[in-house]
Amino acid sequence: MNTPLAPHARDIDIEQLADFDALVAGGAASMHGWHFQSVDLHGRSAELAQLHVAGAVFMGCTFAAGVEDELRGRGALIFPSLPHVPFNAYRGHLYTGAELFEGIETGEYEQVPDARIYQWTMEAGRTPALHSTLATAMHDHAISDALDDFLGQHAAPVVGVMGGHAAQRGSARYARAAELGRALSRAGFLVATGGGPGAMEAANLGAYLSTYDAGTLESALRTLAAVPVFRPSVTEWARAASTVALAHPDGADNLGIPTWFYGHEPPNIFATKIAKYFTNALREAMLLERSRGGIVFLPGAAGTVQEVFQDACENYYAAEGALTPMVMFGRHYWEVEVPVLPLLRTLAQGRAMAHWVHVVDSVEEACRVLARNQS
Helix, strand or coil: CCCCCCCCCCCCCEHHHHHHHHHHHHCCEECCEEECCCCEHHHHHHHHHHCECCCEEEECECCCCCHHHHHHHHCCEEEECCCCCCCCCCCCCCCCCCHHHCCCCCCHHHHHHHHHHHHHHHHHHCCCCHHHHHHHHHHHHHHHHHHHHHCCCCCCCEEECCCCCCCCCHHHHHHHHHHHHHHHCCCCEEEEEECCCCHHHHHHHHHHHHHCCCCHHHHHHHHHHHHCCCCCCCCHHHHHHHHHHCCCCCCCEEECEEEECCCCCCCCCCCEECCCCCCCCHHHHHHHHHHHCCCEEEEHHHHHHHHHHHHHHHHCCCCCCCCEEEEEECCCHHHHEEEEEEHHHHHCCHHHHHHHHHECCCCCHHHHHHHCCCC
């Protein structure tokens, strides 16, 4: 008679002290398969001494004196803190605008965490030291994990909104992107963008203020128009946004996925959760792959066109049942000014993808197309 294989225990992620305390209170005896991320365990030395630690992984955690060596001697795997990098490589949660722009109300942008991290990437150069490469790789892995944790808490389908950074506050293009973000959020979608300025900021703004009446968005657009672009002063640009966000603290959840690869373009504050990456290719892949409710492509330049065809490639080879809507917003722009649509339609001929490429000229049309594909 064959002996059945024992089931594999699932790994347990522990990202805050309360998670550890709950497991201990529940009677746990072994930490095998427990993965700790950036947990301060200074006050839990007695509990750690009582548990079997072989197979536990500690990343960026802190302990009372002598405990780290004792745990390592008993079989735990401990990744040390990295004091020479200006970020937590093992973070267990996404960023917020308040975190990345901490101090912007009284100081200059160059001194906030977002800018300091970007400056560090510039100093590291194209061939960074091994510890820097490892730190950024571990950071981006942790961000991907945190992103999936965040999305797992939301039943709403994720709709990506792609568009260029050149749309200025106060312009019709910016206002339309904001109206789109608001409409999508109110229609039950979780809005995700590339997390930067321009159309991306506008869509995050609209989604964030979707819990308020339409007049609130109109007022916010007027406030932001006083600082239309982030050059020459990111500080003034960010302070204008912070004024709006602080005046309206009960905004809707929405997502920004920016990158320090384009660190000269600051992230926007209106995304309630920010998954910021060092590796742009990974950032692009995560944004497109997680937008399972579809993607709206607003007018944009080379970066947006790249995203169009990256998404088109996924749809071209997708298995039946795995395609997602591509909504090209602005017929004249995508057919004439930047004639992407003719090529998309040619690629899609005779394939299931052909039924998933749409072109619209209004916010209402975009919402209808996306809602129809959810049913």
